[in-house]
Amino acid sequence: MRSTEKAIVLKVGRFREADAWVRILTPTHGIFNAFAFGGLRSRRRFTGCLDTLNHVLFSIAANKTGTYYSLEEGSLIHGFQEVKKNPAVQGLAVNCVQFVRMLDPSPGQDSRIVYDLLLETLEMLEEKLPSGDMVPFLFRAKAAFDLGYRPAFDICASCGREAEGMRAPLVSVESGQVFCAACQSRRKAVDGVVRRVSPGVLRSLEWIRNSRPADWARLGMTADVARQSRRLIEAFVAYHLGLQWENGYYKKV
Ligand SMILES: [Zn+2]
16 A cells, blocks of 8 residues: 555654654555654654644555555644644644544444544634534534434434423434333333433534534534533443443543
8 A cells, every 4th residue: 555645643752862653543544653764863754744633644654464554644633732832722623533433433434424523623623613522522412423323413313302391311322212201101111222412412413413523613512411411421332332331531431
């Protein structure tokens, strides 16, 4: 393989005096490591490129036996300097990057979806920061939705009643379906892991499902809806993507 590809730098490590290894996310080949031989000395070939969160156009080549990739040169598209200037904002971005690294989307459609989502999230954080600390949750929810988990938050799955105005709707984490109070008692048990939420949570999740990161700065939630939404998103992501945030790290569940 020899190609020129846009990539987001997820991690940079040093080995030997002047060489670096770089973990990158590309839209077509997903996540992989590539070596930047001499990258820490020859600044000319990688001017400002070898740093986490950077958006870079890399020339990538495989060695003869195809056992590893090396970066021949790079040109920086965006360094997201505003994000890096503010430790709190950088923390939100790094959280999304850690999630992406653990998610390790398969090359092709999934890697394209995650790449677009991460890039748009960094662009949004660079421009205008949404209030609160919801960004990593919005990112995880949107990743789950875009990767094929398609819940229906707007109607009762049993009677078709609109979720708007429902009292104490119940959500099945497994199926992503909503059940109104009347159907809950008729149905007795809704299968699997369920969460009782306020209607505002359903409205918010439906809005997130149809949003892009550029919209997120406009999202307003009460503290209670935000808290319930975070818990529901965590349950969705643990169930459908097998990842859970715990003590500052993502772990596979
Ligand atoms: Zn119903």
